[in-house]
Amino acid sequence: MKLVVDASVALKWFLRDQPAEHQLERAEAVAAAFDRRETQLFAPMHWTAEVIGVLARVRPVLVDDALIVLNDMNPKVIHGVATLKRAADISISLNHHLFDTLYHAVALEEGATLVTADEVYFAKAKDLGAIVQLCDFSM
Numbered sequence: 001m002k003l004v005v006d007a008s009v010a011l012k013w014f015l016r017d018q019p020a021e022h023q024l025e026r027a028e029a030v031a032a033a034f035d036r037r038e039t040q041l042f043a044p045m046h047w048t049a050e051v052i053g054v055l056a057r058v059r060p061v062l063v064d065d066a067l068i069v070l071n072d073m074n075p076k077v078i079h080g081v082a083t084l085k086r087a088a089d090i091s092i093s094l095n096h097h098l099f100d101t102l103y104h105a106v107a108l109e110e111g112a113t114l115v116t117a118d119e120v121y122f123a124k125a126k127d128l129g130a131i132v133q134l135c136d137f138s139m
């Protein structure tokens with residue numbers, strides 16, 4: 001299985017004790033999927049920076065551990081003109097931020113599935129395929 005996990009899901013791995021965080025068990029199921037050899041993690045070039053950027057603001061004490069965890073997950077970082085072009089096209093057509101559409105473009109380019117907890121983006125992008133809401137994720 002090939003997965004792309006956006007920051008809305010990855011942050012749940014580190015912010016378990018935050019009352020505003022929901023679907024933590026589902027997020028843990030996503031993380032557990034990477035313990036299986038048949039599951040590959042793909043990520044856009046900004047994935048780690050986005051997750052760490054949020055943690056630096058809301059829970060700076062978690063930054064060092066998060067960097068280790070994210071690095072140890074060994075994501076295949078996807079960058080290149082084709083992916084960026086696809087992300088830009090999605091961004092324009094959906095009137096949505098490029099950083100969110102980059103996750104989706106990676107999934108589409110790599111034959112993977114984007115897992116997101118971003119309900120606004122999901123509502124806009126679900127018809128493009130290769131995307132699942134965290135609440136619907138299953139192995």
